[in-house]
Amino acid sequence: MLNPADAAFAETLAARLPEGTIGPAEPRYLEEPRRRAATPAALLARPRSTAEVAEIVRTCAAERVGLIPWGGGTGLVLGQVMPEGPAPLILSLERMAALRGIWPEEGLMIAEAGMTLADAQAAAEGAGRLFPLSLASEGTARIGGNLATNAGGVAVLRYGNARELCLGVEAVLADGSVFHGLKRLRKDNTGYDLKDLLIGSEGTLGVIIAATLRLFPRPAGVGTAMLAVAGPAAALRLLTIAQERTGGNVTSFELISGQGLRFLDETMPELRQPFADRPEWSVLAEIGLPPGLDPETVLGEIYEAAEAEALVVDAVIASGEGQRRALWDLRENLPEGNRRIGAVVSHDISLPLSEIAGFLDRAGPAVAALGPFRINCFGHLGDGNLHYNVFPPKGGRAADHAGKAGEITRVVHDLVHELGGSVSAEHGIGRAKVGDLERYGDPAKLAAMRALKAALDPLGILNPGAVLRG
Incomplete structure (x- = not known):
């Protein structure tokens, strides 16, 4: 059982940290972009150093308080909000946004987790290099969140996901210990790759503090x-x-x-x-x-x-x-056009490239059998990632068809699964897709994931309820 981040906990934590680090969470830390859910109340921590993050995590572990790592708040699967359970501590790394070093000749830079993606791109450009991760939310999204969710974007076809752009990380684990993994090496076969385990874990296995990022020559x-x-x-x-x-x-x-x-x-x-x-x-x-x-x-x-x-x-x-x-x-x-029209339900899916045309031929009639919906499908065709979004008929309101959302998603996701695809391509699992992961995930993989979670976060304090059911 977790305990709330109450006034007594806030007092204990504040006494161990510099003034101004701990305070009540403002509304922007409690919401997510599509306003489907929110954290009712939370304490906010905004540390300035790895040592401070370690102290925060140690205290959360000692007091058994849930902790939600918060990047730019741009995630779309409820990974940054906790609608149910004891009030958590929200850990924002926005004050840790430094460029620790850049080595153009090595094609590397080390950036702290709170740096925005746009600032990381600008730092690379200033050194005559390219950091190719590119998202619509790059002015707000932060490097830590990009790595925690293994962000995709429009350049995956050539450069890969966030995981492929990272050579090392520094992270605080659930007991407050610090993993010093900021390697500048492309070859390092010294055991298990904790970096790749932390990337894409959505803050459930550790808190990424900084990362060694790959840079590329700028196209002529x-x-x-x-x-x-x-x-x-x-x-x-x-x-x-x-x-x-x-x-x-x-x-x-x-x-x-x-x-x-x-x-x-x-x-x-x-x-x-x-x-x-x-x-x-x-x-x-x-x-x-x-x-x-x-x-x-x-x-x-x-x-x-x-x-x-x-x-x-x-x-x-x-x-x-x-x-x-x-x-x-x-x-x-x-x-943004989708947002203004108002979707009944949205899907972030991926398919083998050769299955995409067949999926679209079959999914349209399957959805039409459920009602006179409009479909806006777009996405990163080169890497097989489609955003398959379903809307009410022209003049209709999404709210009038909300009861059909689950049925539509089941039809779409069942077909994706049948064709060897994934029901989460680049947005992650968060809390919104925990049920989907349980329905479509490989049983052996799920068992291994639960074992890893139990081993690395035995108290269940890191982003409780995200990715795996609490």
């Missing part, structure tokens, strides 16, 4: 195009052509449905759309090339090769940063 030329395609299968063939023509230098390959573009027409008509007639399917592709190659020319060649196979019907190739930004504005505003 970047090209961006939006291409209207004959369908998802054609889009996948187009991806193959693009990879072959660029030597694997496709950075992003985003699938966009016509419904998503029409939602933007409804909610943000000021956004410039490249096609007068909204195509039912289109792709936003970006390539990054070495010196000596002109991105616009290469994109033109890709279009011609795809047109010869009847894969594409139209295209706009960005000429200059302004046009590139306008195309990306469309993609990055798709979630």
Whole structure:
């Protein structure tokens, strides 16, 4: 049983830390972006050092108080809110945002967990390098949260998820001990990889304090195009052509449905759309090339090769940063358009690439059998990650169909599971998908996860109820 972070606990903790570290949690620490749930009340800790974090965790362990690591609060699966149970301590690392070091010649930097993703990108750029993790929330999301959730984003196709961009971490474990794992090594086979265990654990096995992050050369030329395609299968063939023509230098390959573009027409008509007639399917592709190659020319060649196979019907190739930004504005505003329309239910799924077209052919009719819903499917086609979101009929309200949300999700997730996919691609499990993990997860994996949790956090104080049922 956990105890609440009450006034007596606050007094005990405050006495062990510098003034101003402990206080009541403001509303922004208690909410999540979609406002589906909230933490009723909590104590807030904002430490400035690893030693202070260790003291906080030790005290929580001694008093058996639940602790929620809090990054930028941008997670979408309720991992940062605790609607039920004793009032927790929220541990925010926003004051620990330093760049501890950068080694451009090694392609590395060490950043503290509270640094925003945008600041990490800027630090890399200032050293003439690229930190390629890119999310719509990068101005708010923080490195610790990115790693704790193994964040994805639009550049996974070329550079990988957050896990693949990290060589080492410093972390405080559930007993308050500090794991000093900030290695600058690409080869280190000295036993179990605790770094990879902590990354993606959503704060349930330890609190990430700092990380060694991989940097890359900046592409000499970047090209961006939006291409209207004959369908998802054609889009996948187009991806193959693009990879072959660029030597694997496709950075992003985003699938966009016509419904998503029409939602933007409804909610943000000021956004410039490249096609007068909204195509039912289109792709936003970006390539990054070495010196000596002109991105616009290469994109033109890709279009011609795809047109010869009847894969594409139209295209706009960005000429200059302004046009590139306008195309990306469309993609990055798709979630905001969804929010303004109001989804009945949203899904973050992944599938083997060759199964995507078949999934879309089957999922649409399966959802339609439950009601006259609109579907906006978009996502990172290059890595198989789709955001499959279901909306009420035009003029309807999401609240009027809330009773169907569970049934829709069961239909979608059952089909994803049948096709060898995952019901959580990049958002994680949090508290929202604990039941899904239990339903679709491999039994041996779940047993191992529970054993690891019991071994590393025997008191169950770290993000209680997230990922695994408490």
